[in-house]
Amino acid sequence: MKISDVIVIGGGLAGFMAAAAAADNGQKVSLLTYGSGSLPLASGAIDILNSKAPDEAIKLVLENHPYKKIGLKNIDAAAKFFVDVTNKSDLHYVGRLSAQIPIVTAVGTLKYSCLVPESMDATNLADKKKIFVVEIKGLKDFYAAMIADNLKKYFPEKIFETAKLDLNLLGGRDITCMDAAQILTGNEQILADGLKTLNATEDDAIIIPPILGLEGNSSRAAVKSQLRAQIFETTCLPPSPPGIRLQRAFIKFLQSAGVRIFENSKVVRGVVEGKKVTGVVVENSVREKIFRAKKFILATGGFYSGGIVMREFDNPIEPIFDLPVFYPSGAEKWSNKNLFSDKPQNFSMTGIFTDENLNPIDGDGKVLFENLHVVGANLGGVDKIFERSAGGISIASAYKGAIL
Amino acid sequence: MEKATVVVIGGGATGLGILRDLSMRGVKALLVEKNDLVNGASSRYHGLLHSGGRYAVKDQEAARECIIENQIMRKIGKSCVEPCGGMFTRLDIDDESYEELWVKGCADSGIEATPITLDEAFKLEPRLSRKHVKSAYLVPDAAVDGFRMSWQLVDSSKRYGGQVKTYTEVIGFDTVSGELRGVKVRDHFTGEEYEIGCDIAVNAAGGWAGFVGKIAGVEIGVQPDKGTLIAFNQRIVNHVVNRLHKSSDGDIFVPHGSITILGTSSMSVPDPEDTSTSREEVESLLKIGEQTFEDLRDFRILRTFAGSRPLYIPPGGAVGRSASRGFAIVDHERDGLKGFFTIVGGKFTTYRLMAEKMCNQICAKLGNKTPCRTAEEPLVEEVPQADKDRAKKFFPSYGVNLAATRLGVERFKKVVERLEAEPESRELVCECENVTRAEVEEICKDDTSFIVNDVRRRTRIGMGTCQGNFCALRAAAIFSDLGVEPSAKNSLERLKEFLQGRWKGIRPVLLGRTLRETEMTRAIYELSMNVTGGEPQ
Numbered sequence: 050m051k052i053s054d055v056i057v058i059g060g061g062l063a064g065f066m067a068a069a070a071a072a073d074n075g076q077k078v079s080l081l082t083y084g085s086g087s088l089p090l091a092s093g094a095i096d097i098l099n100s101k102a103p104d105e106a107i108k109l110v111l112e113n114h115p116y117k118k119i120g121l122k123n124i125d126a127a128a129k130f131f132v133d134v135t136n137k138s139d140l141h142y143v144g145r146l147s148a149q150i151p152i153v154t155a156v157g158t159l160k161y162s163c164l165v166p167e168s169m170d171a172t173n174l175a176d177k178k179k180i181f182v183v184e185i186k187g188l189k190d191f192y193a194a195m196i197a198d199n200l201k202k203y204f205p206e207k208i209f210e211t212a213k214l215d216l217n218l219l220g221g222r223d224i225t226c227m228d229a230a231q232i233l234t235g236n237e238q239i240l241a242d243g244l245k246t247l248n249a250t251e252d253d254a255i256i257i258p259p260i261l262g263l264e265g266n267s268s269r270a271a272v273k274s275q276l277r278a279q280i281f282e283t284t285c286l287p288p289s290p291p292g293i294r295l296q297r298a299f300i301k302f303l304q305s306a307g308v309r310i311f312e313n314s315k316v317v318r319g320v321v322e323g324k325k326v327t328g329v330v331v332e333n334s335v336r337e338k339i340f341r342a343k344k345f346i347l348a349t350g351g352f353y354s355g356g357i358v359m360r361e362f363d364n365p366i367e368p369i370f371d372l373p374v375f376y377p378s379g380a381e382k383w384s385n386k387n388l389f390s391d392k393p394q395n396f397s398m399t400g401i402f403t404d405e406n407l408n409p410i411d412g413d414g415k416v417l418f419e420n421l422h423v424v425g426a427n428l429g430g431v432d433k434i435f436e437r438s439a440g441g442i443s444i445a446s447a448y449k450g451a452i453l
Numbered sequence: 454m455e456k457a458t459v460v461v462i463g464g465g466a467t468g469l470g471i472l473r474d475l476s477m478r479g480v481k482a483l484l485v486e487k488n489d490l491v492n493g494a495s496s497r498y499h500g501l502l503h504s505g506g507r508y509a510v511k512d513q514e515a516a517r518e519c520i521i522e523n524q525i526m527r528k529i530g531k532s533c534v535e536p537c538g539g540m541f542t543r544l545d546i547d548d549e550s551y552e553e554l555w556v557k558g559c560a561d562s563g564i565e566a567t568p569i570t571l572d573e574a575f576k577l578e579p580r581l582s583r584k585h586v587k588s589a590y591l592v593p594d595a596a597v598d599g600f601r602m603s604w605q606l607v608d609s610s611k612r613y614g615g616q617v618k619t620y621t622e623v624i625g626f627d628t629v630s631g632e633l634r635g636v637k638v639r640d641h642f643t644g645e646e647y648e649i650g651c652d653i654a655v656n657a658a659g660g661w662a663g664f665v666g667k668i669a670g671v672e673i674g675v676q677p678d679k680g681t682l683i684a685f686n687q688r689i690v691n692h693v694v695n696r697l698h699k700s701s702d703g704d705i706f707v708p709h710g711s712i713t714i715l716g717t718s719s720m721s722v723p724d725p726e727d728t729s730t731s732r733e734e735v736e737s738l739l740k741i742g743e744q745t746f747e748d749l750r751d752f753r754i755l756r757t758f759a760g761s762r763p764l765y766i767p768p769g770g771a772v773g774r775s776a777s778r779g780f781a782i783v784d785h786e787r788d789g790l791k792g793f794f795t796i797v798g799g800k801f802t803t804y805r806l807m808a809e810k811m812c813n814q815i816c817a818k819l820g821n822k823t824p825c826r827t828a829e830e831p832l833v834e835e836v837p838q839a840d841k842d843r844a845k846k847f848f849p850s851y852g853v854n855l856a857a858t859r860l861g862v863e864r865f866k867k868v869v870e871r872l873e874a875e876p877e878s879r880e881l882v883c884e885c886e887n888v889t890r891a892e893v894e895e896i897c898k899d900d901t902s903f904i905v906n907d908v909r910r911r912t913r914i915g916m917g918t919c920q921g922n923f924c925a926l927r928a929a930a931i932f933s934d935l936g937v938e939p940s941a942k943n944s945l946e947r948l949k950e951f952l953q954g955r956w957k958g959i960r961p962v963l964l965g966r967t968l969r970e971t972e973m974t975r976a977i978y979e980l981s982m983n984v985t986g987g988e989p990q
Contacts, residue, residue: 087976090973090976090977091976091980091981092980092981096980099987099989099990100989100990101989101990149989154981154982154983155926155981155982156926156929156944156945156948156982156984158945158982158983158984158986159983159986159988160980160981160982160983161983161988161989186877187876187877187880189880189881189927190923190926190927192926192927192930192931194930194933194934195929195930195933195944198933198942198944199944199945199986202986223879223880223881284981284982285981286923286926286977286981287977289981351972352968352969352971352972353969353972353973353976355969358965359964359965359968360750360751360964360965361750361964362732362736362964380731380732380733380961383732383963384960384963386960387953387956388949388952388953388956388974388975389949389952389953389978389979389984389985394975396963396968396971397972397975434972434975434976434979434980435979437980439976439980
């Protein structure tokens with residue numbers, strides 16, 4: 050079989066981003082995926098860092114931080130490339146590294162991210178007079194009263210109104226945001242007609258669950274053009290349409306860029322010669338197959354996606370190349386007493402350490418494989434959820450790993 | 454002043470069993486519980502309905518009681534018992550001579566223990582260690598749901614006029630010249646203190662019996678003994694699987710619906726409220742457990758939990774029968790307090806027998822000659838098949854039966870009617886346990902539903918596979934609509950509390966696939982929901 054320039058292992062945000070950047074860079078790319086990745090779980094927004102000015106804060110991160118290895122220049126380029134990719138797939142993202150954009154969550158708090166889908170950008174909410182929070186009859190996991198109640202804490206001076214639209218979605222079973230988005234694709238008029246009954250003006254905002262289609266911007270465009278008020282989508286419980294839109298936008302881009310995607314391909318181990326990876330062994334139901342390339346990008350994720358596994362306490366493992374995994378040892382250091390607190394969860398710092406080329410290193414800082422680059426959630430050293438850097442580290446490390 | 458003939462203190466299986474027994478004999482009884490019902494050892498245990506096999510060598514009287522009560526529970530609490538059967542397996546590292554003693558002990562105690570070949574054992578329990586298991590027997594163990602059985606005890610008691618007050622703590626006893634006149638209590642939510650007049654009070658507070666005794670000025674030797682257990686997300690075993698050796702830690706696996714419970718450890722603790730668990734306890738349970746099931750660590754752990762057995766320590770061994778029987782009844786008239794009793798020790802399997810003995814003594818004092826009927830009459834009526842058939846339109850049949858036994862005849866009927874009339878009420882608030890919005894709303898109306906956790910224990914939302922990942926949001930939202938306490942309105946706080954409650958049991962088992970679930974919880978609630986509500990720094 051033909052040898053690829055680059056093999057990317059992993060079909061999550063980091064894997065997609067790496068494959069996209071490598072292909073854009075003229076490389077012949079194969080992408081090996083297994084399962085659906087974590088994008089259907091994600092809000093769709095890309096968090097960079099929990100700071101009012103993330104670009105400034107990135108300069109101050111500690112030595113072991115993945116951002117330190119990636120460098121601000123690459124992070125900035127990655128953010129721009131990300132917005133390009135989504136735009137090319139007709140999914141509009143807005144934002145930049147130097148500021149945070151608020152979006153409304155499904156519990157009625159505001160969440161802040163650097164890169165957000167245009168449909169969620171709640172910057173203008175502050176200028177509106179009246180805010181409608183609209184739930185859909187039969188759609189679960191969206192509770193207008195609770196959202197309005199919590200959102201009032203941010204906007205105490207505004208008028209809130211909750212409403213419930215009957216779009217005849219009830220079919221005897223539960224409807225999630227994903228179901229609704231699917232049903233409304235091509236049937237946007239039902240939603241537009243429903244929202245018109247609110248009689249909202251151009252001074253008003255309408256907050257709805259993220260049900261404006263599962264692909265691109267067309268469902269949103271169809272509804273938006275008929276309303277005077279601005280509509281805002283919230284985040285939601287998984288499966289999350291904004292995350293799925295992002296997944297589909299990437300797949301569309303990858304296909305047009307000539308990336309070969311091998312689904313249901315579980316990589317079980319690497320084939321190595323000295324400090325070089327020459328291939329990876331993929332297992333499917335009947336046989337094993339070796340994929341060969343000049344360069345490999347490991348984007349298998351952290352504990353959630355199985356890129357790191359820990360069967361016994363104090364013994365985390367990277368299952369493909371058996372790379373050394375950094376972890377905080379002992380029960381006391383492993384986790385906090387409170388699930389949510391003002392401290393990071395140490396167990397989330399578990400991961401692989403790399404040098405500036407994102408090559409994996411051992412405890413002495415020695416590079417283990419020169420043509421293997423580790424990107425995304427399997428990078429260790431920080432609690433990416435706590436510091437709100439998960440999305441940023443994924444896209445930026447993937448970008449750098451791909452263009453090196 | 455409120456009045457009852459008997460006030461029962463403690464809302465565990467023993468207390469509820471006494472309430473039911475007294476009510477059925479026509480005695481006006483009222484139960485007070487300082488927390489929610491079934492908050493102590495009656496839910497924090499294996500959920501094992503003992504055949505008695507475990508006690509066949511050490512304590513044959515207890516073994517005989519177990520096998521008799523085991524048969525009774527299957528009859529009166531049919532829908533709470535899963536008659537999965539039990540297996541005792543001896544491993545290569547276990548003492549062979551104990552096996553002989555055990556076989557004889559079972560025969561002497563009336564427990565049918567059937568030897569089976571290893572081939573049969575591996576066929577029945579495919580995951581048993583081929584390497585270690587050397588012999589196997591079948592016994593009539595079963596799984597029993599402590600929550601469901603206790604709620605059915607409440608329903609049964611209420612039918613006969615029994616009353617229950619939760620979040621009502623005993624703070625004093627009213628006596629006149631050494632004779633009990635009433636029990637002073639405090640309402641946990643309002644802080645209001647008042648007295649309930651009574652002739653007799655029964656201290657059935659389990660691990661807390663010593664504290665209640667202290668309030669009454671009597672000494673009760675109860676030693677809380679903490680046991681830690683692990684709940685796995687899969688049904689690893691088909692039977693209750695016991696180790697055939699001298700009873701020890703971590704040697705019983707009990708299947709419950711779609712999960713398996715492994716336990717337990719044993720550790721003396723000063724405070725029965727101590728339900729903490731540690732990585733060391735978990736690791737030690739896993740190490741023992743994987744001797745019987747070598748691939749144990751491949752299964753996802755849902756959570757770990759702990760409860761305190763109330764072990765009775767008789768004063769200087771004076772109250773003789775207690776040590777062997779495992780439970781004791783004390784008439785505190787001997788301490789100069791007429792009308793005050795304590796019942797302590799025992800185990801879930803024999804709660805009914807304990808209650809019967811206690812009530813016999815109380816009724817003798819009251820001159821009530823009505824015989825005990827708790828062994829004959831089923832706890833609840835069966836939900837009519839017609840109602841179940843109606844519900845099948847909205848649930849998978851597995852979910853229908855669960856909901857029917859959780860809710861009982863009347864509430865189930867109401868819920869089905871709502872499901873039929875209002876499509877919106879069909880929303881599955883908890884997919885893992887098949888709980889609809891109609892059921893949650895029905896339980897919220899109940900007089901023992903004060904906080905989200907009360908509703909959780911009743912309906913089982915948040916107790917299944919997702920451990921609250923999905924239903925935490927829904928529970929917070931629904932409860933902010935329906936909650937009776939003012940703080941219910943603070944949906945973000947309720948949501949965090951709910952997840953924090955789950956986290957307590959997850960933290961010590963944060964490895965393997967449990968890590969994956971936790972990363973999902975954090976991704977949803979910290980990233981997608983920003984529940985901490987923080988602004989950028």
